[in-house]
Each structure stands twice: as C-alpha cells, then as structure tokens.
Amino acid sequence: MRYRQTIKAIALSFIIYQLSFSPTRAQNPSWVKKASQAVFTLKTFDKDNQLIGSTNGFFVNSNGDAISSYVPFKGAQRAVIIDAQGKEWPVDCIIGANDMYDVAKFKVDIKKAQALTIATTKAEQGVTVWLMPYAAKKQPVCRKGVVNQSEIFQTDYAYYTLDMQPDELQTGSPILNEQGEAIGILQPTADVKAKQSYAVSALFASTMQMSGLGMNSAAMKATGIKKALPDDIQQAQVALFMCASALDSLEYMNFLERFIQKFPQNPDGYIYRARNMASSLRFVEADKDIEQAMKVADKKDDVHYQYANLIYQHHLLQANNPYEPWTMERALQESEAAYNANPMPVYKQQQAQFLYAMQKYDEAFQLYQQLTMGEMRSADIFYAAAQCKLALNDQEGAIAQLDSAVNMFNKPYLRAAAPYLMARGRLLDQVGKYRPAVSDFNEYEKLMPGQLTADFYYLREQSEFAGHLYQQAIDDIIKATDMAPQEPVYQAEKANIELRVGKIDDAIISAREAVRLAPNQADGHLLLGIGLCAKGQKQEGLASLQKAKELGHEQAQSLIDKYSK
Numbered sequence: 001m002r003y004r005q006t007i008k009a010i011a012l013s014f015i016i017y018q019l020s021f022s023p024t025r026a027q028n029p030s031w032v033k034k035a036s037q038a039v040f041t042l043k044t045f046d047k048d049n050q051l052i053g054s055t056n057g058f059f060v061n062s063n064g065d066a067i068s069s070y071v072p073f074k075g076a077q078r079a080v081i082i083d084a085q086g087k088e089w090p091v092d093c094i095i096g097a098n099d100m101y102d103v104a105k106f107k108v109d110i111k112k113a114q115a116l117t118i119a120t121t122k123a124e125q126g127v128t129v130w131l132m133p134y135a136a137k138k139q140p141v142c143r144k145g146v147v148n149q150s151e152i153f154q155t156d157y158a159y160y161t162l163d164m165q166p167d168e169l170q171t172g173s174p175i176l177n178e179q180g181e182a183i184g185i186l187q188p189t190a191d192v193k194a195k196q197s198y199a200v201s202a203l204f205a206s207t208m209q210m211s212g213l214g215m216n217s218a219a220m221k222a223t224g225i226k227k228a229l230p231d232d233i234q235q236a237q238v239a240l241f242m243c244a245s246a247l248d249s250l251e252y253m254n255f256l257e258r259f260i261q262k263f264p265q266n267p268d269g270y271i272y273r274a275r276n277m278a279s280s281l282r283f284v285e286a287d288k289d290i291e292q293a294m295k296v297a298d299k300k301d302d303v304h305y306q307y308a309n310l311i312y313q314h315h316l317l318q319a320n321n322p323y324e325p326w327t328m329e330r331a332l333q334e335s336e337a338a339y340n341a342n343p344m345p346v347y348k349q350q351q352a353q354f355l356y357a358m359q360k361y362d363e364a365f366q367l368y369q370q371l372t373m374g375e376m377r378s379a380d381i382f383y384a385a386a387q388c389k390l391a392l393n394d395q396e397g398a399i400a401q402l403d404s405a406v407n408m409f410n411k412p413y414l415r416a417a418a419p420y421l422m423a424r425g426r427l428l429d430q431v432g433k434y435r436p437a438v439s440d441f442n443e444y445e446k447l448m449p450g451q452l453t454a455d456f457y458y459l460r461e462q463s464e465f466a467g468h469l470y471q472q473a474i475d476d477i478i479k480a481t482d483m484a485p486q487e488p489v490y491q492a493e494k495a496n497i498e499l500r501v502g503k504i505d506d507a508i509i510s511a512r513e514a515v516r517l518a519p520n521q522a523d524g525h526l527l528l529g530i531g532l533c534a535k536g537q538k539q540e541g542l543a544s545l546q547k548a549k550e551l552g553h554e555q556a557q558s559l560i561d562k563y564s565k
Contacts, residue, residue, distance in 0.1 A: 212238020
C-alpha cells in the first residue's frame, strides 16, 4: 500500500515538474493565445509559379494590412499568406517597401483579420521582450529576451539589438513587449551562431504608405506584385502621371481601372484612360471617357483643354489612322470652349499652336503677339512667333521676334538663353548677316562648355569664312576635324579654306585625307586637283580634276580647261 502511494506521489511530482516547465503554459504570457492568430507565414512565387521566397509576418489591422520582411517580394509576381488556422489567403497588393530595413507592408485579400497592437513608444534598454513565431493550428512557444540596445532612426523609430539567440526560420516574426504590443520585426541574420538578434521598428513598417513617387522607387520596381494606390488623391494623381511611363500597357490599364474605381468622381482617371484608348485606336471608347470626365469635373475648362490636346496628339502621331470626328477644327473648338469657361492665357497659347498646325500662320502669329503683352510673355512665346514669321517667309520679322526672345535675358546670359541664341545665329547666317551670327555662336559657346560638337564648330566656321574672319574659320575647322577626324566633309572644308588663304601645302594634305576617307565623293578630288595644279604639279592635278568630273562635279570641266592651257 505504501509502495503504491509512493509511486503515485512520484508520478504527481513529475507531472507538476513538467507543467512548471511547460513553455506553452508556464512561460507564455497570457496574451499569446489571441495574439498568435495575427501571425502568418508568407510565400512568394515567380512568373512560372515557382516558389522563390518565404518569411513570417503579422497583421497590423483588421482590414488585412500586414507587415513582413521585404526580400521575398523581390522578383515575385504572386504572394500568399497561410494564417494561424492553416488557411491560405492571397496578397492583393503591396503598400510600402523599404529595402534598407528589409520591411514590406501589404494588403491581404481577407474579410477580417486578427491584428496585433503596434506599440507607439520604443522599448528601452533592459526591458523584457518576446518573440512570437508562426504556429499553425496550435499555440506557439514564445521565446523570451531582453533589449540590449535601442538605436533611433528617422527621428521616431527604433532599431533593436536583442539578447536572444537568432533563428533564421523566424525572420519576419513579431517582437512584443510585456503588454503584448508589437515593437519590432525580427531581422534576418548572417550568423546563426550569434548570441544577439536584431529587430526593426514595427511602427515604422506599419505606418508606411504608398506615395505618388514611391510607386517608382527601386524597391517597388523590384517586385511584380500589384502596387496599392495612394489614399490621398493628390498623391494618387502623381502616381497616375508616374505610372504612365513606368508600367507596361497591361499593368497601366489595370492601374487606370483601379484608380477610377477608387476615385470615380475625379476626372483624371477618365482623361488618362481616354489617352490610353486613343493610343490603341479605340477612339469611340476614348470619347466616352471624355464625356464621363466632363460630367464629374468641377473645372470643365481643363477637360476641354485635355480633350483638345488629345485630338492634336492624334494628328501628330496617328496621321495614318485618322478618326473622322477628330479634326483640327474640333481641337480648336475645344480649346476655345476651355477659354470661354475660364479665360486663361494657356488656352490662347494652345489655340495658337493649333492654328500653326493648321497652317494659319498669320492668325497664329496674332495670338502669340497678344500673349507677349501679358503674363505669358516669355522667350518661348517670342520663339513661337518667330516660327510663324518664317512660315510666312518673313525672315526679318522672324529675326525681330528672336531679338525679343534673346532680350528676355540680361548679360551675362544664363544658360536658358542658349537655344534662342543658336536659333538667331542660324537665321542671321541664312540672311547673310555673318558677323552678327558669329557673335551669337560665340555667346552660345560660352554657355555650353563641354557640350559642343564638331557640327557646332563647322557651323560657326561657315559663318566666319563667309564673314571674312579667316583665322577664326581655320581655328574652328581644325577643332571640327580634331573632334571628328573620320568626317570627310570637314577635311574637304579645311582644304577649301587653306586654298583660299594660300596655304597650298596644308590644303593638299587635307584634300588627300578627304579623298582617303571618301574616294567616291567629288569634292575631295576637286580640291586636291586645284591644290596640285597651284603647286605646279599639273599632270597629277588634272588627273584629280578629271576624277572629280567623272564623279559629277559641275565645276571640274572649267577648271580642267583653265589648268590645261
């Protein structure tokens, strides 16, 4: 009897001993059972549906917003989470990503999620913390640790060093304080034998939001997971602009649909989709989107303006696929409707642009002249007016407009003046005002150091030579040949100038180089023939002139007659 009682006592003592050391009951804090339902494992897949990464994570609100490590999202086209009940849920979109701190925020397509409370204050050095791992259909065994160090980054967030053995399999799991609030996300470690672990602020990851520019960040570009739209309409509009060039056609169309669904009363989504439809030659659908934009817009003038531009771009880029209702007259009407609704000068500028495209140059010039009298007075407007004058064959009028464009800048000129100086210099050269042209080219050269090409020096040399500025012309053609030694035109021009100033030997060398570079071009042979004949080497010179004649040079025969006497 005593023996049996002794055995029972020993067994009872063993059970008590076991229970006292049970990690799931004695060591776990009271909040673990509920909090563990917020933790999940994440799996990501590539375009071939092959598994490429996995990590842990947890929900931060009941709407399905969650945070985890970022690395598994790189190269991923699809992602799922497996919750604490072992059920799989798809990741709908990514909200934020930070490659430096290896955290991502995303939305899971789930009706309601059990979420962890995020600590709003950082954990101080020496406090007790808990690592809560993922455990499917059972209560997890939490691990206890201590904060060794708490470093602040970006003013409000902490990066923790923990007195806790690292566990590679638990990367992305939450680190919680004694109250069961998540303070951090466990970071991956390169040394599994280390005695310390690291965690980045859960508050930092949970407060990440999509911004307009954020959609184009390197971290976002590295994943194929659908990107969330910003909640703020202004940020969403920035994203709309950025994504137009950053996404492929299918992704961009999906983005437009989501924008319209989220912001149905904003006209921008319909306008951008209309552009997309027009680029695909779906003009009827584009018109429908413009109509809807007009219905929801508070500022009708902007929709008229955008529609006018859409029609204009159609004429510029899709002339081979005309859409009968979209005439330039219709574009002009829409622009006039914009001005009538809100008389902004930019709408007059648009009308002038359209009139120019319609070859109504005088009417376009009159509108540009009006704009030079008001707040839009600028070098660009004077330049546009100059183009109208050129189209009307009024070169002097064009020069006057370019004078006004250049006069919008004070000396010493800013770099912004460079294109107008170049335009005026070219036009002055065309009308025979060579020295004023050279002056403009000189100013242009001062504004564009390190960006001038051989073409520039060749262009200026032409004006210098015509203006009898021979030494400057020689200097510039030498620069051109030095920068582009394989261009036969420059070698031939160098030979031409050298002949004109009596440098016969130099001219022969340059002409021979031109012939070497382009043996089937007549100019080099002609110049070589002239140089050789001038040097007294008539037989060889006449042979070169004969070659120039055979290649079709019109002056060759008269020179042959001259030097044959």
